[in-house]
Amino acid sequence: xxxxxxxxxxxxxxxxxxxxxxxxxxxxxxLETIRSQVERLINDxxxxxxxxxxxxxxxxxxxxxxxxxxxxxxxxxxTTSGPRCIGATAWRSATC
Numbered sequence: 001x002x003x004x005x006x007x008x009x010x011x012x013x014x015x016x017x018x019x020x021x022x023x024x025x026x027x028x029x030x031l032e033t034i035r036s037q038v039e040r041l042i043n044d045x046x047x048x049x050x051x052x053x054x055x056x057x058x059x060x061x062x063x064x065x066x067x068x069x070x071x072x073x074x075x076x077x078x079t080t081s082g083p084r085c086i087g088a089t090a091w092r093s094a095t096c
């Protein structure tokens with residue numbers, strides 16, 4: 001028996017979603033609110049100064065190189081949550 005399913009459908013300019021067995025229409029004001037919140041959260045300017053990921057590098061190697069490239073950062077590779085590099089106000093983490 002299917003216990004959970006979610007769907008979203010666009011019909012022309014109207015959008016609908018199925019949640020818990022009920023269909024709802026998403027109004028334009030709701031969409032604008034969500035778009036505005038996402039734009040504030042995700043922007044082109046990173047909040048921390050991390051070096052670019054070198055294409056082809058393994059993630060563990062990439063994270064481990066951060067302290068060499070950014071003085072003050074420390075890498076705790078091999079922790080239970082995966083590699084983690086920590087600076088004074090920033091960190092990069094990957095759960096393995």
